[in-house]
Amino acid sequence: MIQQTATALRAALLDGPGLAHGFFTRQGGVSTGVYATLNGGVGSSDNRHAVAENRRRMAAHLGIDPAHLLVPYQVHSAEALVVTGAFVERPRCDALVTSTPGLGLGVTGADCGMILFADRETRVIAAAHAGWKGALEGILEATLAAMETLGARRASTAAVLGPTIARKSYEVGAEFAGRFIAASESFACFFSASPRDGHFLFDLPGFIAMRLRLAGIGSFEDLARDTYTEPENFYSYRRSVHNDEPDYGRQIAAIALI
Numbered sequence: 209m210i211q212q213t214a215t216a217l218r219a220a221l222l223d224g225p226g227l228a229h230g231f232f233t234r235q236g237g238v239s240t241g242v243y244a245t246l247n248g249g250v251g252s253s254d255n256r257h258a259v260a261e262n263r264r265r266m267a268a269h270l271g272i273d274p275a276h277l278l279v280p281y282q283v284h285s286a287e288a289l290v291v292t293g294a295f296v297e298r299p300r301c302d303a304l305v306t307s308t309p310g311l312g313l314g315v316t317g318a319d320c321g322m323i324l325f326a327d328r329e330t331r332v333i334a335a336a337h338a339g340w341k342g343a344l345e346g347i348l349e350a351t352l353a354a355m356e357t358l359g360a361r362r363a364s365t366a367a368v369l370g371p372t373i374a375r376k377s378y379e380v381g382a383e384f385a386g387r388f389i390a391a392s393e394s395f396a397c398f399f400s401a402s403p404r405d406g407h408f409l410f411d412l413p414g415f416i417a418m419r420l421r422l423a424g425i426g427s428f429e430d431l432a433r434d435t436y437t438e439p440e441n442f443y444s445y446r447r448s449v450h451n452d453e454p455d456y457g458r459q460i461a462a463i464a465l466i
Contacts, residue, residue, distance in 0.1 A: 212236070213245055214246055214265040218402075219368040221429045222326055222463065225332070228270040228312075229324055229463040231370035231431065231439045237262040240403040242453050247443070249316050249458030263460070270312050271462045277462060282337045283304070286346040288354040303336035303351040306465070307358045314462035319373040319435050320441040321416045322461035325351060325365055332461050333362035338416055340384075346393060348419045362424040369430045370461045373446060375400065375411040377436035382406050435459075 216230030234362075237246030238261050243254040246262050260274075264267065267274040276289060288303035291311065291349050304313040313335040315322050320339035323378045324380040326332070352362055380399075385408045388395040398415045399408040421426050435442040448456035 212265075212344045212404070214262070214269045215371065216269055216459065217431060217433070219324075219429050219431060221366040221368050221427055222324060222386075225329070227326055227328065227463070228272070230266065230269050231322065231324075231368075231461045232266055232269075232459055234443055234457060234459065235324060235441065236265060239457065242448070242455055247457030249318075250279075251316075252457060253455050254457065258454075264268075266314075266462060267312060267462055270462060271403035272312045272464050276310055276464075277295055277314055277316040279316060279460065280304055282316065284339050284341040286342060286350045288336070288347065288350040290354055290357060290371050296388060298325070302338070302342050302347050303334055303354065305332065305334040305351065305354040307332045307360065307432045312462050314460045316460050317370070317372070317435075317456040318445045319454075319457050321372045321379075321412060322459065323351075323367055323372040323416065324370070324463045325355060325367045326459055326463060327355065327360035327365040329364045330359045330361065331465055332358045332417050333465055335461060335463055337458050340410070340412060340415075341420060343412065343416050344388060348416065349423050352423055353396035361426075363426045365425060367415055367425050368419055368428070369413060371431060371433040371435045371438075371442050372413050372416075372458065373436050373444065374413065374434035375409045377434055377446065378406065378410045378412060379407050380410045382408070382444070384408075402446040
């Protein structure tokens with residue numbers, strides 16, 4: 209039997225009245241081939257009608273109109289944007305923030321960090337995409353600052369990191385590690401030796417958690433799911449490269465005020 213509904217992971221920190229969220233897996237959609245089945249990436253070469261149907265199923269899971277599931281054109285930046293309604297053209301940024309009921313804020317990922325935020329007291333939510341570059345350059349801090357413009361307080365804000373590539377799966381070169389350590393010697397703790405000479409294993413989830421703690425987040429949860437090692441559940445850019453696949457799908461993580 210073909211599954212007709214999008215499958216999503218949930219986090220206890222974001223459960224509660226007036227709030228809907230989901231870290232969508234790759235299960236429960238209509239895409240085929242390397243995109244099977246719940247590909248949410250309009251930037252992929254997947255059939256656009258299949259992606260639209262997949263996103264419709266995600267919106268249904270959240271209880272919102274499909275036109276109100278907003279996902280930006282992600283550019284690995286430190287730009288966070290406050291939105292009050294649906295947009296016609298996707299803005300180039302890596303986080304969306306709102307206090308408008310009925311809007312769903314989403315980001316895509318296929319190894320990068322997808323973080324959902326909520327301050328229930330002030331009813332301000334956000335979704336952020338944090339790859340290594342965005343995390344290093346300040347996308348998480350920019351998201352919290354944008355939430356504050358709508359009245360949110362960091363001490364009462366919860367953040368949850370969805371499925372992300374884990375340290376054991378994220379090998380990088382010496383130049384990559386050097387860029388972080390040049391920014392702060394304290395960042396060296398997020399790199400450990402790789403079996404290959406001159407290479408390291410990078411802890412992106414740990415780096416994201418550290419940046420959020422230092423930014424004053426009230427509570428934080430890491431779902432601790434490795435996108436690379438769970439091909440049945442998650443898309444992974446790095447795995448697609450290692451498998452010499454022509455393209456890859458994208459997960460979506462989304463949150464909505466309802």
